[in-house]
Amino acid sequence: MKKFKLDFLKYISLNILSMVGVSIYILADTYFISKALGAIGLAALNFSIVIFTLIQGVGLMIGIGGAIDFSIRNYERSNSGNESFMNALLIGLLFAVIFLLLGVFFSTQVSLFLGADELTLPPTETYLTTILGFSPFFILNNIVLAFVRNDKNPRLAMTAMVVSSFSNIILDYVFMFPLSMGIFGAAFATGLSPIISLSILIFHFRSNSVGFHLCRCKMELKRLMKIITLGFPSFVTELASSITLFTFNIVILRIAGNIGVAAYGVIANVAIIATALFTGLAQGIQPLVSNYFASSDKDGLRTILKYSLITSLVLSATIYFVILAFSNNIVSVFNGENNETLATIAGVGLKIYFTGYIFAGINIVIISFLSAASNTVNAMAISILRSSVILIPTTLIMSFFFEIYGIWASFMVTELSVTILTYLTHLSLQRENTQLSAYTKG
Template sequence: MQDNILHHEKIPKLFLTFCIPAILSMLIAGMQTMIDGLFVGNILGSNAMASINIAAPFMQLILGLSMVVSVGTQSYMGLRIGEGNVSKAQNTFKTFIIFIVIAGIIITILGIGFNEQIALFLGASDVLKESVCLYIKTISMFTIPMAIMFLFGFSNRLIGHPDLYFKGMLLSLVCNLFLNYILIAKLDLGIVGAAIATGMSYSSALLMVSHPLFSKKSTINVFSGTFDQTTILPVLYNGSSEGICSLSAAISAYIFNMAFMNIAGESGVAAFTAINYIGQFGVYVLFGISDGIGPIISYSYGGKLYHRVKEALKLSYFVGLGIGSLVFMTLFFFGQTFIEWFIKEDPQIIHLATQGAKLYSIAFFMNGFNIINSGYFTFIGEALKSVLIASSRGFIFILLGIICLPKLLGLNGIWLTIPFAEFVTVILGILLLRKKVSN
């Protein structure tokens, strides 16, 4: 059934069918962090919030590995199914179930047995060390179900169930609200309760995304196939841009914090944080578009339906530009209103953030093109180009901009660093696309 849908259904209908659930899933994932922060910050206090922030890289290790495997597996399987090589796709699925279980066991052992060493490595102070250790130990126990949930959710898109991942994330959001309230507010389980709420909420989505893959009638299922070690490196390589995105985001956030601290102090950091909260929702939508077109691109490319690849890509660019323009207008004309959701009592920061938002918002005319391009090259199996785009917009040109622009433009130079990085990456992306067409 899914083969027929991806092969014959009109691209605009496929776009809506696949992209809307993907966009909503990304938005829900963004809300999860905010919910955790509200409960922990308001009930457990600043030390607990700091402990979770220090433990965040360990959590990112779990999520990053999950996304590398899930995106890489989905793209590789989509190409193989499009080529008609269903057995290779099935072997890939079976291989990475086994891979996740083995990797998950290793991460769990590290979290339980070496949490103190990990906490110290991540910079936990004597005051926070115990809480950081508890969080790492607890969240590590959920590594395997969380990782399998992402793999199953992304794989469902290839067998006719693009909505299940969204439904699973929606269930996860509801569970996160409920469990945070019960475990933290009512049972007073503290930092352990916060970790359990996060782990169980993501794991609960596994109940939603599993059932099609336990049917032997599905093109891809947990019963068929054999372990195929030849698929491991291609899948991890193809999904590596997801890991680069996570790493670049962490590094660039550090760079911006240091730059704002040097020029504008704590007010500058607070202003950037407020704007980033707003801008990230636009970025989540754009990443949702990129995720959503993945099965369409990989299947069509594998089946040599290149006209459908071009049609899906053009439609994605058009919608991405529309979304980016909407975010630009929101930040440019109504930035102060949204900033005051996060900052109410400091006029200096509000003014700084409002002026900065007008410059920062320029990036949204371009980042949709770059995000979609990075995803496109992943979905057709050209991971190096995807990594090049992801690292260029997320790290390389941000580092170059943050070194040069503030010297020329002062504080405005920092705000313009992201638009600068996106603009240069657009040029790079056009060159890579032209080279691809010429080949």
Template sequence: MQSQQNDKQFVKYVIPAVIGMVVQALYVILDGIIVGQGIGEIGLASVNIAFPCSMVVIALAMLIASGGANVYSFYKGQGEAGKANNIFNQCLTLAVSIGAVIALLGFFFRQPLAVFFGADEMLLPSTVAYLKWIAPFSLLQMLVCLLAVFVRNDDAPRLAMFASVTGAVINAILDVIFILILDFGIEAAAITNGIGMLIELTFYTAHFARKRGVLRIRAPHFDITDVKRVLGNGFATFLMEFSLPAVTFSFNLAIMRTQGTLGVTAYSIVGYVCSIINMTLIGVTQGAQPLMSFYHGSGDTMAFDRVYRLGVRTNLIVPAVLVSLCIAFSGGIVTLFRGGNPELTALTTRMLRLYPIAHIAIGPTLMNILYFQTTERNAFSTLISFLRCIGFVQIFLLLSLFVFGGKGLYLTFLAGEACHMFISLILVRRVKRTEKKGLDEDTERRITVHT
């Protein structure tokens, strides 16, 4: 009976989170199709060059949001509503402050950023034009990421889903109007993205204005212990979010070295397709997080383990199905983004049959990182997340480039992520053995004292 209740709670939180993330991913893909068809290969490559900048903003937002939400739900599970609400307000203030600084720095230093992330003379003008508009929206991005996580933890997973879906749909509609119909160019892709985030933000604002849930916006009482706990807990998520731009940056450099601009364009298409797999995996972990944090706070070990196992199982099955679809329909997928270039089609098709396989290993790794975060074993979660940023993927990339002459380049992602998965599984098993040993010793002591 208890396991059935846990399953229902898992579905209640995970399904809306996955739907919201999948719709966001579908929008990202549609955005790529529109940019490819309306602006061309230069537009696709420029957005891909600028992509790590946006992901760094999201990573910083999730540093605060994920760390804060874990601590918030922990206090909530212990019945400490006042402490939980103050955690939220401290996180909100931090997000606004950091978002404003990033927006200013990104706008005024957009050209050096474009060069740093790999834009050559051909890609530099359009990349700078894109960054000119995407940078000021960093503040909105910080707020949207933060509020989405906290609203989901405030027993409103469906509202978070509707907010992200509505923002993505409006964003897509505006893309079609401004890029395909009015032919406004690459700057429009950034502007419509900002409008979509503004729409999403109105949903979260309404949640607080109508006083739904237990969260309230108040002047925070800053406690350095709370801030350290939030940042320590969320640092793994920061690295986890940063892993995508880190890997993208690494592959952009490697592909630019071996295949030039055409290779980067092909990789940008693969990145759009892989985003739907990646967002699905993130949706499962984000949906499981409120439950695992709450059960950890309330001391319900059985419910915690049940949700964790459901998450791992889901994150294995779903990417296996999606990767199979990528392999089966790779040729047709490429033509959606950019047809009429046989060389680009052949190169992208080959990438699509190899690169996405890594997500089968990524799914369990993300759940294992969440396991360590929700139990506040930050050293383990940080270690795995750090390795996913700068670790085995880059090592295998270097081996491919300088030892094997570029052979197996697209499978280096799988090789690296498989290493991360095995290490995280070993650490989880070690923690569980230690916990079991501690419980057995505690039980033995109680029996001894009783007798």
């Protein structure tokens, strides 16, 4: 039990630090853009983050799906870790080509679709084009990070993410202020971040015990589909954030204009930190859950789930306390123009919106747990409920009756509804299993 606790703490702490490191560079973009470009820059960034989140989601899907396949095959001693890695790289390449084509030929259309108008279109298009141009590196970085983490080297994965994130913050400042590169400088600094991370991760391949490397391997359609299936819940988790951003942007634009979108930009970027904490927890338990599942250790799986849910509740309580205590200070950091409307909308919004993380944290952990245990159907069902089926109608209905306050509250209502449905489904399955067991014995 002592070893279990040490492994649990080791994996979740390193992964939480890693994910917070990643989210900090988005926060740095927000801070520097707010100082250099004001509310219009913030609104443009908020439109663009929808696509950035989508790119990250694709990278996580392929990386985590491939890494789960890698871990299970390693436990089975099938010696096919290289095939898992090479198949993941092939899928990543295909998606990277799609994102590159979007950036080269359709950045204007994508920017307009996301909600940009005549004021926000130029900075939105610039940021999007640059980020889409670096999409192959974002995807490759997520793939290599997941494999390195599952190859028993979570410390190097954390180091790569933290160093690249802090490098991005420094480059953000240099590009936007001394070099006056504007929003392009912010996007360019963000694009360089995965390249810095990959340059650190390359040290993993110098080890004699590395479990995967580049090779000529047979590409199997069945393996490709399995990797996507195993990682799809992780993609939908990120997709939920992307759809939330998009839906909120469009509805807020109608109710409160670009200032409202800028205010939501503050909330959304602080929310990225909160999401990173829970995503780090979820990614941290993934290798442990995969190993216990492969060895059919039900007691180990129950213990991991218990510890993970308790950790999630502690994190959510801590986050909400910080928001209540420092919401005005947080908003003022990103309100360089001292816009009173922006300050009011964002200040109230933070306090309402972040109640949802009490339940969002639980849902993110459950999705990761089910996915790592190869229960992808239920994991995807929960993810889809969060990302669209409940979220979109809830946002539209609540914004109609309560306007901007309804938008903030819709996130909490969505996450609470998903948690309740998940719990009721769990109880129903338990009753069915109990009845089946009694019937079999009878």
